[in-house]
C-alpha cells in the first residue's frame with residue numbers, strides 16, 4: 001500500500017454569531033437549557049449570499065496561506081456536504097474553477113455528519129491504490145440554510161463552517177492506521193431533509209424544506225452503537241484506546257459525547273470538540289475540532305487521533321490516524 005499523509009489543514013467559519021441569548025428572542029428557549037442539554041453557547045451563520053462553496057473556498061485559502069501550499073497539482077477534490085449550493089452542479093466543481101485547479105477530478109460525497117471521515121477514507125484509498133497523488137478533502141455545511149428558526153428542537157443545535165485538508169502521497173508515511181465504516185438504514189427516517197421522495201422505510205416524511213430530526217432516537221442510536229463500533233475498529237486493526245492521544249467524535253452535542261466516552265472509559269480531557277462556539281456544523285465539526293486542537297497546542301505531530309463521525313443514514317465512520325502535518329509557515333487568525 002502506498003503511504004499517505006495529511007500535510008495541511010485550513011478552516012473557516014462565517015463572521016456572524018448566533019448566541020443562545022439571541023435564540024431566546026426567537027423561540028421559547030433559554031441559555032441554561034441549551035447549555036445543559038447540548039453544551040453549545042453560540043454558532044456561526046452564513047450571510048444570505050454565502051453558500052457552502054464559499055465556506056469551502058475560505059477554508060482552502062486558510063490552508064494555502066498557513067502552509068504555503070500550491071494546489072495547482074491537486075488531482076482530485078472531494079467535498080463532503082449535505083447542504084450543497086445546488087443538487088447539481090457539485091460544490092467540488094465550483095471550487096475547482098474558483099481555485100483554478102486545472103487537472104482534477106471533482107466529486108461531492110453524501111454521508112451527512114460522517115462525511116468528512118468518509119471523504120478522508122476515500123482520499124486515502126485513491127492514494128494508497130496508486131490512482132491519485134494529491135487530494136483536497138473538505139467537510140463543509142451551511143445548515144442555517146435548511147434550519148427552521150421557529151423550531152426550538154433543531155435551531156439551537158446547528159451552525160455553519162468548513163474544514164479542508166490536503167492528503168498527499170508520502171512513501172515513508174504510515175499515518176492512516178485503521179478505519180471502520182458502517183450504515184444502519186433502518187433509522188433513515190430519524191434525520192432527513194425531504195427530497196424527490198417523501199417516504200422512507202414505509203414512513204411518511206414531513207413535507208418541509210427544513211431539516212427534520214427525532215433527537216431522542218438519534219441520541220439513543222448513537223449511544224447504543226458508536227462505542228461498540230469503535231471497539232470493532234480496534235479489534236480489526238489490533239489497536240486499543242491506549243493508542244489514542246486525542247478522540248474527535250462528531251460534535252453533535254456534548255451530552256452525546258459524554259456517554260460515548262463513559263462507555264469507552266476514555267477521558268473527556270483528551271476529547272476534542274468544536275460545538276461550544278460553532279454548534280453542530282455536520283461535515284465540518286471534525287476538521288474544526290482538529291484545527292482547534294492544533295491551534296491550542298494540544299495536537300502535535302506524532303499524536304494518534306481517532307476521528308468518529310455519525311449522522312443521518314444512519315451512517316458512521318471512524319479513522320485512526322497518526323498526524324504528521326507539514327510545518328506551518330504563517331499563522332492565521334481563527335475566529
Ligand SMILES: CC(C)(COP(=O)(O)OP(=O)(O)OC[C@H]1O[C@@H](n2cnc3c(N)ncnc32)[C@H](O)[C@@H]1OP(=O)(O)O)[C@@H](O)C(=O)NCCC(=O)NCCS
Nearest residue numbers: 029030033037113152153156215216218219252253310311
Ligand atoms: C435535540 C436534543 C438536544 C433534545 O434534548 P432532549 O433531552 O432529547 O429533549 P426532548 O426533545 O426530549 O425535550 C425535553 C423537553 O424539553 C423541551 N424542549 C425541547 N427543546 C427545547 C428548547 N430548545 N428549549 C427549551 N425546552 C426545550 C421539550 O418540549 C420537552 O418538554 P416537555 O418535557 O415539557 O415535553 C437531543 O435529543 C439531542 O441532542 N439529540 C441528538 C440530536 C443530534 O445530535 N442530531 C444531529 C445528528 S448527527
